[in-house]
Amino acid sequence: MYVELDKSCLSSTTTPPKEVFAYLSFFVFNKKENKYFSVQDVEVKKFTSSRTVWGVSQVLPLEKFNDPANGYILDGEEHEFGTHVKIASAPVPVDENLPFHKFTWSVRDFSLLKQGDYVSKNFQMGEKKWTLTLYPKGDSSSEGELSKYLHLAEGESLLIGELIMVRAQMQVLDPRGSNHLSGGFLESWVMTSTTSMGLPQSIPLAEIEEGYLDGEDTLNVEIESEITNAIRNDPFF
Template sequence: MCKLNILVERIPSLKFTSFFAKVHIFLHHKHISKKCCLLVTLYKIRRLVVYPKGNEEDNGRGFVSMYVECLSSTTPPIDVFAYLTFFVFSEEEKKYLSIQDVEVKRFNTSKTVWGLSKALSIETLKDCAKGFILYGELHEFGAHVKIVSRPVSFGEDLHFHKFSWTIRDFSLLRQNDCVSKTFHMGEKDWTLTLYPKGDSRADGELSQHLHLADGETLFKGELIFVRVNLQVLDPRGSDHLTGSINGWVMASTKAMCLPQFMPLAKIQGSYLDREGTLEVEIECEVVNSIKNHPCF
């Protein structure tokens, strides 16, 4: 499960397609729920459910578990898609810790509860320096639900792409980086950047980054989940260097750092052909594309 933790000054404002629920609880409670009415959606009543000592049935031991539940009497006969964000108030920061699940959730008659079994560790919650204790053992939790239309490619893979890159005279390169030709994947153009001398995060190792091409932009709320398989080809056999990674590309990054697993000394000694050429292959696909996430 992918989630992001950030601090926000204010809770989201009420909208016709979203709601925020807030509840104060004490840590010694086993669990507590809060009913909240939503003005205009197919769900008319939802409930925030908090397990301050963790939901052990959902592998949440040692963590605060937080869920949003649709009551059975109001469950709609069709699928409803929503983004979930959970909050814990920090008295020290005077802000809410926002715990965001960046994947859209599908509520229906067979799945009425979604949430995070490991939203926040109990150790962190009880740390006085973090400021999550208001007074005594009182804590403030909240949840924000944003109803959206069916997301692009929900449960579907978009087009798979294979890209080959030949880098000549690799050992003679003097520049700090090399940029590949542009290739198309999903709805965007991309490039691969290679650092033949490594970078500050990968000293002594070949470093590569997958980037959105120049001129490509991600709008507010737009996220792209990419899966990447990378190979440096063995010119003398089949002992290729391989690695894989997946993750979100968003407006704040526009790039993904590929696996750091290729020592430059090994590449210089075993993975250049007689002309000093390096062959790189990348297989990548857009697994999910989100157009309007409310928190990004």
Template sequence: MGSRSAVSTIVEKWREHPPASYSLKIQSFSRLENSTAFSDHKFQSRKFSSGGYKWRLIVYPKGNQKDNGSGFISMYVEIDSKSLMVFTPPTEIFAELRFFVYNKKENKYLTIQDVEVKRFNALRTVWGLVQVLPYDTFNNPENGYVFEGGQCEFGVDVIVAPSLTNWEIHSFNEKFSGPKFSWALKNFSELNVNNLTSDIFSMGGRKWVLRLYPKGDTIADGKWLSIYLEMAASDTLKEDEKIFVQANLRVLDPLGSNHIQLQMNVWFEVQNASWGWNKFMSLAELRKTYLDNKEHALNVEMEFKVVSATNYSPII
């Protein structure tokens, strides 16, 4: 049921604040000892509530001999099995346990805690500490645990971990039925617009567009082709959402031998929903080599390698 080992997870410290979950005050420790001889050498408290479940504090005044506790005070917490049967399948409860023994001499509580969270279920309804304090140490009035004619106090905090409600699963899609998006801009040299936006296309479960500046954006000084990948306006990102994209953007060589290609590795977020190159390639080189002879078209191709996705709860 739990004992101290060479690699101990038990933490002891003094605390002034009393237990928050349950306190068990005994008027006569010797009487408690004698009475538990008729109840399997243990005392079980009344049920108490913590975290929405019912529990009992169990104290072995002379130690739980069945669990190597002879010569010590042993303390356990038991969950009411009916609390586990509310749902189908039966519930599993995770809880931190912190045991208390009051010391009148210090006017503080000695707290003993196993820092490992305990899992309560239908197969394991009891967890605790076998060797809380040596019996002789506890029962000596000079040490302060037993006082004023045999009084003593035990307690426990049961801190129930709430059910998991906040989570996210991040995945990376590397398999696409059609990983490429192609865009042909006819009569490119005659275009007299600041920028052009491609048709909306889907990739990795999201919607995208390419935005192209035929004469470069404001940073390109009219000498460079500027191209950006953007989230489509109909598929905006939520607050704190992010998508990783790895893709190759190409301006295709009409002769098919010397494509201009740059790789994108970027996280798209609300404040960064557009990413690309303001100086993708020089317009002089483009006009010289990368317009086809038939329609003077510029052919752009975006090939996606990775698009991430996140499932999360709650949805904000």
């Protein structure tokens, strides 16, 4: 599914924009479930006079889409499709210094922690409070590795149709100050159905125990994050 920008909008005013940035979502109605199946592109797309078409090459497998039992074929051979285009500001390059929210968490007695999750204190980002969750022995998807997630804090919630785009990076700090472990930046939508985001690069526990605990058995982690976009009333979420 694809959307195309009408080139005339780039030349219809006295000072036309040379570029238009937008987030794209695509929808296919499922009669059986009486709701839309949606695919959302989390990266902003740049439309220009030389690139007016953006989209996704596959929303649903063709075999699944064409099987009447799955609910995507309506009366006769009709289908119902939709798209949502959210105009965005120009993205800031990754290597540019941004006014990130920075939060540092010292996890004491790290080597003594047992299986399970450990939650940081709240910190403010935008209009809401957030927390970090660590699984020091790994979660179900990464046993034996440090797993980490950014969550909306307990008591915080999103309204129906409210979406927040968060860009974040977490580092495990080197107590010697020379070789911090970072998984790079992750950008993802947070919405009512997914109020957390996993942060990239699961780190082997053996590597942490060998070089990233200070003399008091403390692991220091730091997250840099910012809200890059927010939608208040998306009709499809």
